[in-house]
Amino acid sequence: MRTAFFDTLLQLAEEDDRINLVVGDLGFGAVEPFARRFPDQFLNAGVAEQNMTGIAAGMALSGKIVFTYSIANFPTLRCLEQVRNDVCYHEANVKIVAVGGGFAYGALGMTHHATEDLAIMRVLPGMIVVAPGDPIEVERATRAIASQPGPCYLRLGRAGEPIVHPRDLVFKLGRAIRVREGNDVTLVVTGGLLATAVGASDRLRATGVTVRVVSMHTTKPLDDVEIVAAAQETRGIVTLEEHSVIGGLGSAVAEILAESPKGKVPFKRLGLPSAFATEVGSQDYLRNAYRLSEEAVMDSIERLLRAT
Amino acid sequence: MTHRARSAHVGTSLSMAELLAVLYTCVLRLDPRRPAWHERDRLILSKGHGCAGLYAVLAEVGFLPLSWLERFYQDGSRLAGHVTHKGVPGVEASTGALGHGLSLACGMALAARRDRQNHRVFVVLSDGECDEGATWEAALFAPHHQLDNLVAIIDYNKMQSLGSVAEVLELEPLAAKWKAFRWAVREVDGHNVGELMQILTSLPFVPGRPSCVVAHTVKGKGISFMERQLLWHYRSPDAAELDRALRELDSPG
Numbered sequence: 001m002r003t004a005f006f007d008t009l010l011q012l013a014e015e016d017d018r019i020n021l022v023v024g025d026l027g028f029g030a031v032e033p034f035a036r037r038f039p040d041q042f043l044n045a046g047v048a049e050q051n052m053t054g055i056a057a058g059m060a061l062s063g064k065i066v067f068t069y070s071i072a073n074f075p076t077l078r079c080l081e082q083v084r085n086d087v088c089y090h091e092a093n094v095k096i097v098a099v100g101g102g103f104a105y106g107a108l109g110m111t112h113h114a115t116e117d118l119a120i121m122r123v124l125p126g127m128i129v130v131a132p133g134d135p136i137e138v139e140r141a142t143r144a145i146a147s148q149p150g151p152c153y154l155r156l157g158r159a160g161e162p163i164v165h166p167r168d169l170v171f172k173l174g175r176a177i178r179v180r181e182g183n184d185v186t187l188v189v190t191g192g193l194l195a196t197a198v199g200a201s202d203r204l205r206a207t208g209v210t211v212r213v214v215s216m217h218t219t220k221p222l223d224d225v226e227i228v229a230a231a232q233e234t235r236g237i238v239t240l241e242e243h244s245v246i247g248g249l250g251s252a253v254a255e256i257l258a259e260s261p262k263g264k265v266p267f268k269r270l271g272l273p274s275a276f277a278t279e280v281g282s283q284d285y286l287r288n289a290y291r292l293s294e295e296a297v298m299d300s301i302e303r304l305l306r307a308t
Numbered sequence: 309m310t311h312r313a314r315s316a317h318v319g320t321s322l323s324m325a326e327l328l329a330v331l332y333t334c335v336l337r338l339d340p341r342r343p344a345w346h347e348r349d350r351l352i353l354s355k356g357h358g359c360a361g362l363y364a365v366l367a368e369v370g371f372l373p374l375s376w377l378e379r380f381y382q383d384g385s386r387l388a389g390h391v392t393h394k395g396v397p398g399v400e401a402s403t404g405a406l407g408h409g410l411s412l413a414c415g416m417a418l419a420a421r422r423d424r425q426n427h428r429v430f431v432v433l434s435d436g437e438c439d440e441g442a443t444w445e446a447a448l449f450a451p452h453h454q455l456d457n458l459v460a461i462i463d464y465n466k467m468q469s470l471g472s473v474a475e476v477l478e479l480e481p482l483a484a485k486w487k488a489f490r491w492a493v494r495e496v497d498g499h500n501v502g503e504l505m506q507i508l509t510s511l512p513f514v515p516g517r518p519s520c521v522v523a524h525t526v527k528g529k530g531i532s533f534m535e536r537q538l539l540w541h542y543r544s545p546d547a548a549e550l551d552r553a554l555r556e557l558d559s560p561g
Binding site: 040046048050051053054055057058059060061062064081082085086090 | 393394402404408416419420445
């Protein structure tokens with residue numbers, strides 16, 4: 001995902017000299033091509049995320065389109081008040097990019113687990129929140145947020161995520177993408193677990209269970225039409241995210257269902273408990289440990305169906 | 309304004325009254341008829357609690373109607389109790405949480421340089437917000453990037469919320485700190501209009517370096533019973549106090 005992001009950003013900067021990249025002294029091996037090619041559109045603000053974000057807002061208020069970039073929670077939580085006051089209140093054209101969503105940096109420990117970011121960014125007024133599911137979505141989402149005025153949060157995985165979508169994918173912010181059709185259960189997923197969701201759907205199909213897979217790359221604004229359609233057309237809804245079950249995709253979907261007269265449907269949130277990980281490990285290891293693997297997702301779907 | 313509104317922070321507005329007056333009448337390149345004029349100088353009041361002073365100056369120089377001041381801090385008013393830009397012409401940036409303004413100003417100064425524009429960016433800081441770490445992140449940044457189109461002015465009235473700066477969190481040697489961060493620093497009597505004019509019309513102090521003005525001021529300046537009194541960080545004047553204050557301000561000398 002990181003490669004797809006930087007490749008796209010390079011193209012965008014080529015097309016539009018208002019594009020600026022501001023990093024918090026992170027991105028070794030990734031930011032250098034941009035820094036070399038566009039030295040006047042690149043800035044390393046140092047290990048100072050509050051200042052990085054304030055500077056980005058100041059530049060945006062002067063007409064720039066500014067991407068801030070760092071790892072995990074550093075461009076969001078470390079400078080949350082700058083994001084809220086300087087970026088959101090001013091409707092500044094700042095795009096906050098975090099690499100390492102969820103457990104992408106699993107072995108690095110709690111500080112590097114970005115597991116509450118969607119909730120915290122989602123609650124901020126004016127913030128658009130996007131967690132692409134594969135490198136194709138990353139490319140489309142990067143282009144989309146660059147041309148979308150105002151604050152956006154782009155949550156990336158890291159490297160090596162499989163390609164799920166066709167190259168000619170149609171992508172629109174706030175519009176979910178139906179990746180698999182199905183009428184038994186709808187599996188709504190955001191971020192890097194998209195391939196897991198598709199894998200679970202494909203394997204269940206072989207057993208006669210059809211699982212609709214919806215890539216909800218944008219958790220704010222949420223595609224409520226797609227959620228209500230799922231509630232009407234399938235027998236249950238399961239949400240899947242590498243994030244706390246509080247405040248992220250699962251909560252957002254639950255809010256829509258609870259307020260919709262058509263929202264009465266068996267529902268299950270799959271994600272992380274509101275607790276810090278007590279052990280470290282690779283992303284795959286931690287996904288397994290928290291029942292976010294393909295097998296665990298299949299099991300949760302089967303349980304939901306048995307209970308209906 | 310603060311009497312009618314029963315709002316706090318009158319002392320902090322008074323300590324920078326001469327400073328804002330000099331800036332807005334003699335220093336800043338502005339056009340009140342065109343608040344969004346691209347080549348204007350920018351001023352960010354980072355000490356957003358001093359908003360009453362800023363709104364009053366903006367009204368005096370013509371950015372907003374004087375009548376708006378009567379509704380400061382009132383139900384349904386645009387003029388919030390900390391600086392807000394929403395619907396208020398002439399305000400560059402909203403502040404109120406301390407330690408944000410210098411970073412915003414750095415971003416504006418950097419953007420101006422990247423766009424080869426000549427306008428300058430001024431930011432007025434309180435001494436209290438020099439407690440904030442973010443202020444010093446930005447203080448490191450500006451000299452590194454040689455932002456000589458940036459001017460930071462510290463309203464050094466030496467009082468903060470719960471006590472004097474010396475009691476709460478000593479900043480001394482303050483000018484030396486900014487010098488050590490590689491700013492070009494000048495100290496000035498922040499109530500001496502002539503000195504302020506002289507200093508603020510000789511910018512940048514050193515080409516290639518951001519300028520820092522440490523303005524020694526008195527909180528509550530001009531009102532005998534408010535000067536250097538901690539109470540007046542939060543208290544708003546009642547009718548008798550307002551009357552007395554206005555008489556003191558009107559009297560010569």
